[in-house]
Amino acid sequence: MSVQGTIDAEEAVTHIRSGDTIMVGGFGLVGAPLTLIDALAEYSDATDLTVVSNNIGEPGRGLGKLLRQGRIRRGISSFFTSNPEAVAAANAGEIEATLLPQGTFAEAIRAGGAGIGGFFTPVGAGTLLAEGKEEREINGVPHVLESPIRADVSLVYAARADELGNLWYRHTARNFNPMMATAATITIAEAGEIVPVGGLDPESIATPHLYVDHLVARA
Amino acid sequence: MSGADPKTLIAARTAQELRPGEVVNLGIGIPNLIPGHLGAGTEIFLHTENGLLGVGPRPSEGELDPDLVDAAKQPITALPGASYFDSAASFAMIRGGHVDVAVLGALQVSERGDIANWAMPGKDVLGVGGAMDLVVGAGRVIVTMTATTPSGGRKLIRECTFPLTAREAVDVVVTEQAVFRLRDGSFFLTELLDGATVEDVREVTEAQFDVQLDV
Numbered sequence: 001m002s003v004q005g006t007i008d009a010e011e012a013v014t015h016i017r018s019g020d021t022i023m024v025g026g027f028g029l030v031g032a033p034l035t036l037i038d039a040l041a042e043y044s045d046a047t048d049l050t051v052v053s054n055n056i057g058e059p060g061r062g063l064g065k066l067l068r069q070g071r072i073r074r075g076i077s078s079f080f081t082s083n084p085e086a087v088a089a090a091n092a093g094e095i096e097a098t099l100l101p102q103g104t105f106a107e108a109i110r111a112g113g114a115g116i117g118g119f120f121t122p123v124g125a126g127t128l129l130a131e132g133k134e135e136r137e138i139n140g141v142p143h144v145l146e147s148p149i150r151a152d153v154s155l156v157y158a159a160r161a162d163e164l165g166n167l168w169y170r171h172t173a174r175n176f177n178p179m180m181a182t183a184a185t186i187t188i189a190e191a192g193e194i195v196p197v198g199g200l201d202p203e204s205i206a207t208p209h210l211y212v213d214h215l216v217a218r219a
Numbered sequence: 220m221s222g223a224d225p226k227t228l229i230a231a232r233t234a235q236e237l238r239p240g241e242v243v244n245l246g247i248g249i250p251n252l253i254p255g256h257l258g259a260g261t262e263i264f265l266h267t268e269n270g271l272l273g274v275g276p277r278p279s280e281g282e283l284d285p286d287l288v289d290a291a292k293q294p295i296t297a298l299p300g301a302s303y304f305d306s307a308a309s310f311a312m313i314r315g316g317h318v319d320v321a322v323l324g325a326l327q328v329s330e331r332g333d334i335a336n337w338a339m340p341g342k343d344v345l346g347v348g349g350a351m352d353l354v355v356g357a358g359r360v361i362v363t364m365t366a367t368t369p370s371g372g373r374k375l376i377r378e379c380t381f382p383l384t385a386r387e388a389v390d391v392v393v394t395e396q397a398v399f400r401l402r403d404g405s406f407f408l409t410e411l412l413d414g415a416t417v418e419d420v421r422e423v424t425e426a427q428f429d430v431q432l433d434v
Contacts, residue, residue, distance in 0.1 A: 027269045027306070028292045030285065054306075081346025082292075090345055097345055102268065103310025103352035110307040123314060123355045126386045128344060159286070171286035171303055172270045178305040206305070 003165035003189075003215040009039035012188045012216050016046045020152040023109065023180040024053040028082055029062050031173030033157040033190035035219040040155075041065040050074040052151055054105065054176055056086035070094070076149065078102035099129060104146050106179060112148035113182025113211075120145055154184035157218070158207065161191035162198070165212030166205045174206065181211045188214045225395035228413055229363045231256040233322060233393045236361055237263050244268065244313070244353055246323030247291045249363040253322065266318050268309050268349040273301025290349065310349065313356040321357035323350070325364050325389075327379045330426035332389040332401045334362065335381035344382060354388040366394040366423045375399070375406075376425040396420050399428060407431040 013036065016022055026032025037057075040046070051072050057063030064083050066072055072089075074096040080086045090097035100108065101123045111119055120143035124130045134145040156177040159170035167189055169177060181187050189212045230252035237243055237257065244266045245251055254276070257263065265274035267289045274289060275296035282296060289295045297303075304312075312318055325336040334354055338344040354360050364374055375392060392399040392406070396415035399406045406428040408420060417430055 027288070030269075030288050030292065079346040079348045081343065087343050087345050091343065099345055099347055101347055101351040102306070102349040103314055103356075106306040106310050121314065123351045123385075125355075127351065127383045128338075129347065129351070169303075169305075171284065171297070172267070172288055173286040174270055174303055175306045179307045 002209040003163070003212055005163070006194060006215045006217055009035050009190075009216050009219065010043045012036060012214050013040045013044040013046075015186050015188065015214070016040060016044055016049070016153050018046045019048045020046060021050040021052060021150070023151040023154040023184055024051060024063060025154075025156040025175065025177035025180050026053065026055070026062070027172065027175040028055050029058060031157050031169070031175050031177055032057070032062050033155045034062060036155045036188060036190050036216060037062050037065065038219070041069060047071040048073045050076065052076045052109070052149055052180075054102065055079050055082045058083050059085050067095070074098065076100065076105070078105045100146075101129060106176060108146050108149040109176065109183045110179040112150040113179055116148055118145055118147050149183065151180075151184040152186065154180045154187045155190070156181045156187065157190045157192075159192045160195060160200065161189055161193075161215055162195050162200045164197050165189060165209035165215050166200055167191070167207035167212065168200050168204055169206050178206050181207045186213045187211055188216060190216045190218050192218045223413060225365050226252060228395045229365070229393050232398065232412055233361060233363050234258070234261075236391060236393070237261065237320060239263065241319040242266050242272065242317065243320045243322065244318050244357065246321070246353075248324045250322040250324065266309075266312070267295070268306070268313065268353070270304050270306060270309050271295075271297060271301060272304075273298045275301075310352050313349070313352050316356060316358055318353075318356065319358045320361060321353040321359075322361045322363060323353065325362045326374065326381050328362055328364070328375050328389050328392055328426075329379045330375070330377055330406055330428065331404060332387045332406075333379050334360070334384045334389050335379040336384050338382040340381055350384050354385040359390045360388050361391045361393065362389050363393050366396050366420075373423060373425040377427070396423070405429070409433045
């Protein structure tokens, strides 16, 4: 796909329905699509969400808003601990928490977007996080089978986009955004700046527009 | 014992473990003190798993950039020659053995080199971050830790009792008393620090180890 003009954040979040799995980019709040998350908190009543994101925001900020609204049923993350309210919600049984090593989390999303049915990694073998997973010795080293992760909708942030939806990331705000853009049925990109087609150096585009369905300007 | 700050002592000694040109990932806490102890000419390349090779010093107020943080989400700078990459690529570097050294703290290390550094038993086990990837993937794993907990609990022990980060992953342990190296699956005390004696070390170490002091 390519995008056709920009849409409002309010309209963008109508693509998210109750029971959906959503991916949300960002390492903490760095590189998180905060305009889209705020719109989801404010304009949408989609609930019972499974959220795939490295963290569940911070208390009352980013995904922490949705958590306070009780709209997250399950989180898949590498580090819930950065939001103590997410930890409390998991301990109280209010959300289901699935913890993955950060590299496994990233690779599972990459695999989800790349049509890979799973992968064996040595990371986590012999630990709590391998429980219930198939283990196999490869070249004498224990490995764990990990499944790909996909979502109904991905929300990503890029510092710059062109009007086709090509994305250019800045510094460490890139993080999980490029793989999340590939791994959902619908990808919505929030851009800090939107330039005309041809305004991005083709060599520096990290996410080609075929991954992006809708484009929203950061508020 | 000189009474030097144990964390400073550990960081200063660990800095000597790093060789010029190496790619190094530094964990939170004592490892973060290491750059201040690198000798002139010991240029290393710092990798942060959230997507940067070529981490520079902390920024001044005027240099703060909200898009530029380390794995602890603290502000950093990027040096000339730095590169940015996404998280999947960053962890491919780590698992693929392209990061030469990971230096990190630990709650417990077993005498076989098992490491527990992400969760306390009975507490929340909801934040692992990149700890497992780093200890499995990095070329050398150096653990920096004080010899005991503040209440005197042993950390270098026979078997880890806390949730494991990885099995048989540690290569070197540096405490304020000693340097231990794993050789053929067991630990050797290779250096005494700051006036400590072998007896001092044995007193606070539950793990079995042999003494093979470097000359």
